Amino acid sequence: MLLWSAQTVYFALLSQAYVKESLSSMTLRVIFTLLLLVCFCESDDRLTPAKPLLPGDKLVSNNGIFALGFFSLDPENSTAANSYVGIWYHDIPERTYVWVANRDNPIGSGLSGELVLTNTSDLVLSDSEGHILWRTTNNVTSGGDGAMALLLEAGNFVVQLQNFTQIWQSYDHPTDTILPSFKLWANYKTHTAVRLVAWKGPLDPSPGKFLLSRDPGTGLQILTLRGTSKYWRSGLWNGAQASDKNGYMWSQNVDDGETIYSTYNTGNSSARRSHWKLDYNGDLMLRIWTGRSWVPLFKRPDDGCRHYGSCGPFGYCDMFDKISGECKCLDGFRPADGFSANPSRGCVRKENLTCRGDHFLTLPEMKVPDKFVYVRNRSFEECTAECERDCSCTAYAYTNLSSIVATGGPSRCLIWTGELVDSEKAGMLGGNLYIRLAGSPEHSSAVNTTKSGVSVVFKIALPVITFLLTLTCIYLVCICKQKGYK
Structure with missing residues (x-):
């Protein structure tokens, strides 16, 4: 107009x-x-009660990067396919969706839809037969005059009152994508967390079998679940800011004494078209638009041994040894199935613990195991003593966070009892893991040296013996043939 x-x-x-x-x-x-x-x-980035969204309409963020509207995943036959309301990148040719409102309840084939902002400041999506397919539940009964729904420049769709108070945002209800400035949070007091749920398939945005969130019990690690089983686990935050030379990074995590969250930000202006995506096959990928296609810069788990628990109890994944990684035993342990070169079935102790005569060995740069007990506000000495006096304690780890935690505990003491599962050699993003071994350090060193010597002798002797036996067999065959000719 x-x-x-x-x-x-x-x-x-x-x-x-x-x-x-x-x-x-x-x-x-x-x-x-x-x-x-x-x-x-004149802005085209908002809805008001007097301006609903209809098929063919779209909202576009002020920077032109994102759009919100109706879409179908079968563009060649859109009238016969289900349709959805979602957000996608508006300024790139490859249609890439980052949020879907009605992923559980699509608009049926042959029907149209309408998204409205009600007088109670709720978003309501209904089809042409009057069925409500998706809605928010803000229920603002007063002060709702002048409310609007805005598509922000970061790709966040929000409902905002006239006084600029945001009462709902799509960032609190993500689909499968993390955009820059999104907060991946967990409240370890209420044991709640925001979560991503992968698509069911490449053309099916309904909830799939993979889910990603921070560990709601502690907030210290990120988990990907396949159904109810752990599929991949991140390392624990050690206070470092993970970044790379290209400017794609997770910012420092924030602990406010109740909630831990991390935000993904970019220091590179060319990284504005980037996101983390939980793919339908369970891969968590950091992708960047190069101008022609999406390129993954990071993927977890990869094709190596980073799948959850793939190296078994007391084993760890060493990604620095081979391209695809290799399972190894922690120091003081051996493969559970004998002399396996790749102990994916796990490891067992070389010597049983005796409790009072045991010692602790330091393993640096480790992604520490899962299934820990989180003890707050302990000094390093107190954390060590906590494990030493408990004969069931198999390992401990300590991190001082006093310079970076807002109002939470200044230190982190982790205790393990029982098996150590899902460890990894993590480099600078890892930390020290102190594992309990039998005997004194001198005794353990002597035992390891002896067993190492025996192992070396065995490895040398075995091929020699095999070679001699082969020569003997050849000699006997020749003798038998000669006697046969005679």
């Missing part, structure tokens, strides 16, 4: 120019330019 009005005024002025030559053509061009600026400044 505003564009039509601008054009009408322009042509009216243009007609007057032929009648009144005193109005210069330069003046007309200036007026027309100003009118067009007014037109294009």
Whole structure:
């Protein structure tokens, strides 16, 4: 309507120019330019109770990066396919969806839909038969005048009151994608967490079998679940800010004494078209748009041994040894199935613990195991003593967070009892793991040296013996043949 009005005024002025030559053509061009600026400044990024969203309509964020509207995943036959309301990248040719409102209840084939903002400041999506397919439950009964739904420049769809208070946002109800500035949070007091749920398939946005969230019990690690089973686990935050030379990073985590969250930010302006995505096959990927396609810069789990517990109890994944990684035994342990070169079935102790005569060995740069007990506000000495006096304690780890935690505990003491599962050599993002071994350090070193010597002798002797036996067999065969000829 505003564009039509601008054009009408322009042509009216243009007609007057032929009648009144005193109005210069330069003046007309200036007026027309100003009118067009007014037109294009009229925002198309919002819904109001008087302005619903209909098929064919779309909201576009002010920076032009994101759009929200109706879509079908069968563009060649959209009238016969289910349709959805969602958010996608508006300024790239490959349609890429980052949020879907009605993933559980699509608009049926042959039906149209309507998204409205009600007078109670709720978003309601219904089909042409009047069925409500999706809605929010804000229920604002007062102060809702002037409310609007906005598509922000970060790709967050929010409901905002006239006083700029946000009462709902799509970031609290994500689909399978994490955008820059999104907070991946967990409240370890209420044991709740925001979560991603993967699509069921490449053309099916309904909830799939993979789920990602922070551990709601502690908030210290990120978990991918396949159904109810753990599929992948991140390392524990050690206070470091993970980043790379390209400027794609997770910012420092924040612990406010109740909630831990991390935000993914970019220091590179070219990274604005980037996101983390939980794919339908369970892969968590950091992807960037190169101008032609999406390129994954990071993927977990990869093709190596990073799947949850893939190296078994007391084993760890060493990604620094081979491209695909290799399962190894923690120091003081051996493969459970004998002399396996890749102990994926786990490891067992070389010597049983005796409790009071045991010692602790430091393993640096480790992604510490899962299934820990989190003990807050302990010094390193207190954390060590906590494990030493408990004969069932098999390992402990300690991190000082006093310089980076907002109001939470300044230290983190982790205790393990029983098996150590899902460890990894993690480099600078890892930390020290102190594992309990039998005997004194000197005794353990002597035992390891002896057993190592025996192992070396065995490895050398075995091929020699095999070679000699082969020669003997050849010799005997030759003798038998000669006797046969005679």
